Each structure stands twice: as C-alpha cells, then as structure tokens.
Amino acid sequence: MRYLTRQFAIGALRRGRGIEQFLGGIQLGGEAAIQWVAISPMDGQYRVSLHTVQDPDDDEFGDLPNLMSLDPVDQEYVGEGRELGASQDEAEAIALAERSTTAQPDRWVNNAVAGDEYMDFVRSRRDTAGAHGEQDQSRS
Structure with a gap:
C-alpha cells in the first residue's frame, strides 16, 4: 500500500481531492462492522x-x-458518514481526524x-484463520 506523506496528504x-484511512473492524450490536475516516473538501473547508458500515467479509468488494x-x-444520506467536524486548514483537518479516531499519521491514502x-x-x-486451523489440525 502506498501511504501519503503528511505533505502529500x-x-x-489543497488540490480538491479527498483523503481517507481504513480503521479496521469492530463489533457493533453483535454485528461485524468496519470503519474508515475521510477528509473531503467541501464548501471552502x-x-x-x-x-461505520456492515462488514460483508468480501475480499473482492x-x-x-x-x-x-x-x-x-448516515442512513439518511448514504455514504456521507458521521461528521466529526470541519476546518478551513488542511493540517488541522488531518489533526482533527487523528484526535477523533484511531487514525494514524502515516496511513493516509x-x-x-x-x-x-x-x-x-x-x-x-x-x-x-486458515493458519490457526492448520495448527489445530497438526496438534491432533
């Protein structure tokens, strides 16, 4: 995976392109889910x-x-996500995302x-999971 340096992010x-970061899987109400954080240019900020979406467990989607x-x-405006905040400054928007989530400074894409x-x-x-299954079988 090619991650963006802070400068490239x-x-x-600044060029009007969004950036994002996959945060991983979570359990939400007993259901498998995944999360990612996004920063999108919108209306001058x-x-x-x-x-937070359902995890389909599909490596081709x-x-x-x-x-x-x-x-x-998010259900009213599918794909918009939960707004955590906004900033007119690019670096502050990235810092806000990292403070508000588990986003890491070196994993933006x-x-x-x-x-x-x-x-x-x-x-x-x-x-x-496959490796654990093989280990379990070798123990029997």
Whole structure:
C-alpha cells in the first residue's frame, strides 16, 4: 500500500481531492462492522467524517461507501458518514481526524483507496484463520 506523506496528504486536499484511512473492524450490536475516516473538501473547508458500515467479509468488494451503514446518522444520506467536524486548514483537518479516531499519521491514502485496504484486511483475516486451523489440525 502506498501511504501519503503528511505533505502529500495536505497537497491532495489543497488540490480538491479527498483523503481517507481504513480503521479496521469492530463489533457493533453483535454485528461485524468496519470503519474508515475521510477528509473531503467541501464548501471552502475540509469535512472530517467517520463511516461505520456492515462488514460483508468480501475480499473482492472495495467500494466502501456503497456498503450498508450501521450509523443512524448516515442512513439518511448514504455514504456521507458521521461528521466529526470541519476546518478551513488542511493540517488541522488531518489533526482533527487523528484526535477523533484511531487514525494514524502515516496511513493516509487518496480517496477511494481505503477499499483496497479493506480487501487486504479480509484476506489477512482469512489467512490468519486458515493458519490457526492448520495448527489445530497438526496438534491432533
């Protein structure tokens, strides 16, 4: 995965391009879910949004905004996510996202790339489950 340096992330936002970061899987009300945070240029500022959607466990589906939202705030405007805040400054928007979520400074990607990370997440989860199954069989 090619992550953006802080300078490139700020540059992408200045050019009117969004950035995002896949945050991983969570359990929400007993249901498997995934989350990602996005920063999108909007109306002269940068909107920070958190997306919580159903985890389809599909390593061939990376179009995350089209997954079913599990956040009631997002259900009216599918794909918009829960707004965490906004800033007129690119660096402050990134800092806001990192303070408000588990986002890491060195894991930002261009808009629509978090889906690739989700697919890798599913594959690694399956590889880990398969390795545990093989270990269990070798013990019997």
